[in-house]
Amino acid sequence: MTKRIGNKDIAQHRGKEEKQRVRASNIAMEAEKKAIAAAKYRNQVKGRPAPAAQA
Template sequence: MTKRIGNKDIAQHRGKDEKKRLRAFNLAMEAEKKAIAAAKYRNEVKGRPALAAQA
């Protein structure tokens, strides 16, 4: 749940520029996570457990 200032959530106090920046940051972080996960499993054979030697 979001923090509150009086009766309003903090998100309600954010300006348009800040909201835009946060959205861009969140999308970039999510894209980075997806790229790391894709690279991690890129050469794995489906259904076969990962080799212990790779860890």
């Protein structure tokens, strides 16, 4: 649930630039997560279990 100010959600009080900044940061975070996941499984053979984690 989003916080409320009176009858409106906080998101409704955000300016255009702030919304764009939040959206850009969310997209960047998702891209980073995706890159980490892709790197983790990059050279694995499909259908085989992952090798033990190397320290």
